[in-house]
Amino acid sequence: MPEGDTVWQAAKRLHEALAGKVLTRSDFRVPKYATVDLTGRTVLNTAPRGKHLLTRFEGGLTLHTHLRMEGAWKVFGTGERWRGGPAHQIRAILGTADRTAVGYRLQVMELLRTGEEERVVGHLGPDLLGPGWNPERALANLLADPSRPLGEALLDQRNLAGIGNIYKSELCFLLGVTPWLPVGALPEERAAQLPAVAKKLLEANRDRPVRRTTGLHRHDLFVYGRAPRPCLRCHTPVRVADQGDGSQERPTYWCPTCQSGPAPAPGASRQWREHHPRRPTPGRPSPPRAH
CATH class of the missing domain: 1.10.8.50 (Helicase, Ruva Protein; domain 3)
Incomplete structure (x- = not known):
């Protein structure tokens, strides 16, 4: 699951690469949107909302994506080799004259009217990196x-x-x-x-x-x-x-010394286990946790 700062960075990359530019390529590689073509539309902006990404296009359309555990948006220049995974993992391609954004392993991808964005993000609490932080x-x-x-x-x-x-x-x-x-x-x-x-x-x-x-x-x-x-x-x-x-x-x-409060005892719970040290990867709704 990505952290909010990882999603914020992804939104920034997409915004800087696409905002204000006309799409010269649009390719959604999922059955529901396989026939949708946004070529010719101007990308307005990409904004993060918690762990969600909202890419908005002229004509009142928004592409809502969520990275979940393994998803990623990669941005490439003209002629640059795409390095984000094998081609069969690509779910979306948004290209302009000089940049191409490629969405890999996107488990959540939805096109909706911009006026309906609250349907997918309205359940979220205050956004730690958003303008409406409360x-x-x-x-x-x-x-x-x-x-x-x-x-x-x-x-x-x-x-x-x-x-x-x-x-x-x-x-x-x-x-x-x-x-x-x-x-x-x-x-x-x-x-x-x-x-x-x-x-x-x-x-x-x-x-x-x-x-x-x-x-x-x-x-x-x-x-x-x-x-x-x-x-x-x-x-x-x-x-x-x-x-x-x-x-x-x-x-x-x-840390059992620096942190007070209840915790599983070593070996006392089937859930407890030691993990080998692993560097975390830098930087999604099932009840009761909503993403």
């Missing part, structure tokens, strides 16, 4: 279900949009609590800090090629992907366990 509303959404584990609440895009599994783990570490702590048990002072810290993390990384949360020269992330290596603060081995509502489990990292 920290008070985001916090109220999170606290609306006080018994829900913090990690699950942070991933629910209906509460606030943009946090993925990496930022979930890193944000909980910075707040000093485990992702299994019920939202209602979050100390008042830390709850008040949460929206600002989350926004700061995403804003600091939206223009970076490598995501960093630590401010340290040799280490990019505090806990994500570090199990069973030592915590950067206290040197306790970082732990990892699956967390989820049963529909989709996600590896969740935490």
Whole structure:
């Protein structure tokens, strides 16, 4: 699942490559839109909304895409070899006189009227990287279900949009609590800090090629992907366990010393397992988590 900063970067690339230009090529390689041709239309803009991408064209049309786990938009210059995967993984091609945007492995792709965009993104909470960011509303959404584990609440895009599994783990570490702590048990002072810290993390990384949360020269992330290596603060081995509502489990990292709150004990849960250290890939609705 991409993080909000990854989607923001993808939107920026698409916007800079296509906005204000006329399409000279339009190719949608999915049965539903196989006969649709947008050639001759001007691309107006591409905007991110949480983890969704909205590419708008003259005539009141919007292409809504979502990268999910493996999707990607790549932009190539004239004559440049396409390097995003094999041809059978291409789902969309939008070309202008000097740039071509190619969508690989897009599991969500939908053409709709621009006036109907709220149908696909209206369920989202305040966007951490959007112009309508509202920290008070985001916090109220999170606290609306006080018994829900913090990690699950942070991933629910209906509460606030943009946090993925990496930022979930890193944000909980910075707040000093485990992702299994019920939202209602979050100390008042830390709850008040949460929206600002989350926004700061995403804003600091939206223009970076490598995501960093630590401010340290040799280490990019505090806990994500570090199990069973030592915590950067206290040197306790970082732990990892699956967390989820049963529909989709996600590896969740935490330091048992630096973070207070409930957590699976090593070996006590079938969900718990150590993951080999793996560098996360830099940078989607099934209830109860909405994307």
